[in-house]
Amino acid sequence: MEPLDRIDRDILALLQAEGRLSGAEVGRRVGLSQPAASARIQRLERSGVITGYRAVVDPVALGLNIHAVVRLRTTHARLAHALDFASRVPEIVSVLRVTGEDCLVLEVHCPQAGRLEQVVDALARYGPVTTSLVLRAYPRKPLADATAASSEGRSGPDRKER
């Protein structure tokens, strides 16, 4: 679990943007030979930094025209049931258990409003629900290493670049 150096961070940025790059291509872009790049990638995979690779699919291209964020406020007793329900509904693609008034923040992709209504109604069995339609989803950003420089000022001890 060594801290990642500059090259590791570059590799992560590359692979988060283009997950199918070959070791040789990654090497080319970060200034390393193919074996060296492949070795680093393997190290990142084995150490659990890279947990997998996913194809990204466009919801609209699948007819999933409605994207919503649903917040659910439930009781401790009902939480497990709500989670179980959420895990069984394919339209609920993301489940976050959070602190605060709401207990769960869910992301839902549905073909039409009617289906969203069904999902929301079903969720409402577990507690009060707040539904927001997503008007626009901005492109998700890659995760950057905590030691990487940020654009905003920081507090705490001086940052030292390794």
Add this chain to the structure above:
Amino acid sequence: MEPLDRIDRDILALLQAEGRLSGAEVGRRVGLSQPAASARIQRLERSGVITGYRAVVDPVALGLNIHAVVRLRTTHARLAHALDFASRVPEIVSVLRVTGEDCLVLEVHCPQAGRLEQVVDALARYGPVTTSLVLRAYPRKPLADATAASSEGRSGPDRKER
């Protein structure tokens, strides 16, 4: 933009789970020859169903120990500035513009609470903010084609399997 058949949906499920599968391996698993599988994958890519491939990175492995959902309620005039700010802060990895009281739902990954405080404070310049710490993120599910069968009942016209 033909409707996807069963095999296309299987391929999407496979690739959303394991984005680096080869055409040959995909073919094996869906019962197709390698050229046929590769052709379908290309078709899905070119038609915009598959928009890319990403490596998935573990935030904790990067020292990003704090994961939060921040909801921002801002004015129309300030919205553009808030979006601009969000795009410049690497810790803000997801931005959703939504309907309802809140205008934006943001996901933030920070190394420590101090950094989250900075981000939240900065966001608060654009309007009232509600912050929830993520206690647990359940694994994201693959997107399933709208024509695929769901576990819950549905309304509207009878479903017909093709």
Add this chain to the structure above:
DNA sequence: CTTGAAAATAGACACCA
């Protein structure tokens, strides 16, 4: 869509700087 062959590439290894 399948099979079969060819061309291109990627990944793995051994050895050296």
Add this chain to the structure above:
DNA sequence: TGGTGTCTATTTTCAAG
């Protein structure tokens, strides 16, 4: 650790059925 060269395994592309 990284670079080079090489060898092998895979992949992809293409021609034909």
